[in-house]
Amino acid sequence: MSKPSKEIFKAYDIRGIVGKTLTVDTARLIGQAIGTEARSRKISTVVVGRDGRLSGPELSDALSAGLMASGINVIDVGRVATPMLYYAAYELGHLSGVMVTGSHNPPDYNGFKMLLGGDTLAGPDIQDLYRRIVEKDLAEGEGQLSTHDIADAYLDRITGDIKLARPMNIVVDCGNGVPGAFAPTLFRRLGCRVRELFCDVDGTFPNHHPDPARPENLQDVIEALAKTDAEIGLAFDGDGDRLGVVTKEGNIIWPDRQLMLFAADVLERNPGAKIIYDVKSTRLLKPWITENGGVPVMGRTGHSFMKASIKETGALLAGEMSGHVFFKERWYGFDDGIYAGARLLEVLSRVDDPSALLNALPNAVSTPELNLATAEGENHRLIETLQKEARFEGADEVVTIDGLRVEYPDGFGLARASNTTPVIVLRFEADNETALERIKADFRRVLSSVTSAKLPF
Template identity: 35%
Template sequence: MKVSPSIFRLYDIRGIAGEKFEKKAIEEYEKWYGKFTGINITPEVAVAIGKAYGTVIKDRGGKKVIVGHEIRPYGEELKMQFIKGVRSTGIDVIDAGVSLTPIIYFSTAFYKLDGGVNVTGSHNVYFFNGFKTMAKDVYPIFAEELQKMRKIIEDESYAFGEEGSYEEKSVIDDYSKYLLEHNKLAKKLKVVVDSGNGSAGMFAPKILRDLGCEVIDLYSEPDSSFPNHVPDPEDVFQMEDLMKKVKEEKADLGIGIDADGDRCGIVDENGEFVYADRTLLLFSKDILSRNKGKKILYDVKCTRLVEDLVPEFGGVPLMHITGHAPIKETMRKDKDIIFGGEVSGHFYHAEDYFRIDDGVYSAAKILSLLSQTDKTFSQLIDQFPKTVMTPEIKLPCKDEVKFKVVKDLTEYFSKNYETITIDGSRIKFSATSWGLVRASNTSPYLTIRVEADTEEEVIKIKNILADQLEKYPEIADKLDRRKVTSHTGRLGFV
């Protein structure tokens, strides 16, 4: 069967889903992604992906998996077609219904299943959908394994067997019970929860109420058109309503959850956005107080303070490439990693959880930590040194161009500067300043981030990077040299 190679991305399967595409949607797609190339995840493709996934699980000796779906157009239909394909290979399937990605992660580990899949488009706009796939122990199926699935589909070399069984099962009670048993509040807290009209709104507010919080709902009603903002909790521009609401309600904290629930973002009691790598420092200090000598994993986009402070906390810092799949893989191979975090808001808990990224679990953990002190969240964060840092600047760049840009910049800057190349090019301009250019592995853009001691230094480094980036016509007109925060857009290109 012929299938679009483009849907098999590095960390998951993702594409344009459905049976028809309206003119308005095509116009919106082309505004950001270039010429519309057509729907590439149809119900027929979903069946084929299910067959390929079932084949991979069967080859690993697996027998039973769990599958859920996020609320968005065609989500349930794609799930049912996918399940049809999986069952045709002889694999038994539990249908979790509407779910969150971390609930599927949890279920795979908690019930000791042989795999799990969530049908999700994550925080992407409504016409995207796809499949996050994992094997036993929530071991990610990604990269070469996804290409293996593609080859199985193209060759139609599926496993066959007696049709696998099918059962519907709600797992939310077990998930909630586990979360509440492992997180306790020492005092009641008032929190605003912004679910961004994603599926997280069906679960996160109730769980945090059961934890003992007074919860103010913001955009909890699922609506996959995302009418208020894109549910990306690490894009400060998508968090503006949450920032205002926290101040209005005089809340202790604001928490944003992305559409499929595996990431969270934090707003302090003053309505100020808190970067995820600063929250990572707070988590690290707390966790290492009980786990001396363990490793803290952090992605290449994080502040230099992680490398500086984690040893002071009693741990070992480990810089890593960005991405939930390779991070989960590394944390399964290296049991000394007690915690991990990314600038994107993925936090991976190993102390009392399954080494998975879970936005709701992370929110509960943060609230538990905050409740045990008389300090405000801003005071907890302000214990760490301050630097000047840009947000994660997302610069639109076509897939066929972005990797060449990074390669060229690496060659140029490595001649005169110390350059870390584990994921893109992180250029060390001084002992306290650096700039990063990397190609996103999931979307058509470059990621830029800069850190220094002063805003003047940050702007200087941005301009040094811009001098090289403007050589490429595809991105030259999108550069803004003047501001630390620049280039905003509906899809969170900042």
């Protein structure tokens, strides 16, 4: 059996093109490597789940076979959202699970998100799985397979805790991703009237891609809100760990502003709590968290880094611009878009006009996330050079925990190396358009000194 493609072993997960860089044989080897690592950590059982992609069943079966070949017992929870796999890992007592998911990648992709003993595998841990396979450093044994349906327990756990102040009238767009099998049921059980858009699970994603971070994927929600008496719109990504929110008028409430609402709610009950936000998030979060009695903490982008930071700091809430929100208060500290949707409705149900509450959250002039394409690995080298050499005009502070976030008196600019693709991620925010243009010009000057590539701004 040939060794797997090294490029599929990413910073936060394993991800490849089905039948090309990610085959059934590769999935089995990865399962055996994960099982070997689990045994080294004295773990005996791993939960396995899959999203709605067409390749899910065969890859899940192969992964499970590999885990059992290493001597690990497997509990197969079937087709679930990623947060339901995490929930099963916690509730079934092992804190260990592997989710077979392509997240928001195109239909021909799939991959694995991994949790062992409560720790999300990332960075060096994922590279070590590749090493185990190449060096044939793989345990052998005969694990047992069992199955378990986690859906009812998951839904009961949420409905037992979250209560809406009044029934709500909502649009839910699942983009044919796996949340369609669970989210509408949950919101109806919470007392909502639900208009479903693309909630039948279809791994070809025939309507639009299940990625609420892109405005074009929210147009169906915007249209439904305009044409019906629904008061708010929710959208989910392909595996259910991210949430999109749209107001009645069609305004998209980006995740860093969603975090403001969640932070104010959590801090009402837990004054002095730490709230984590990533380097891509708005600079308006820091004063907002402080004014609401919390302690703001800026962290690195990436779900595995966020979870590690929650453990280190004891934070009760964390969120990142990509849409991953992590509730530690009343929940488990993992990213769960479906649960976040329920928490949002709990807050919004207390007011007569949910859209007015959302629209009133502090806002700034900003760019979307911009990507500067580079050669493989070049993005990290360029950022390291800039961290050492770059000088920014009129900057108050340069934060280097994840790339370069340059704080100015009236805005910020960000350049960081993506950990999943060979691009430099850029984002700019300011008090007004004039300040935004000045900050972009400063970054243009600095970036042009290290690269001749065409800048995307």
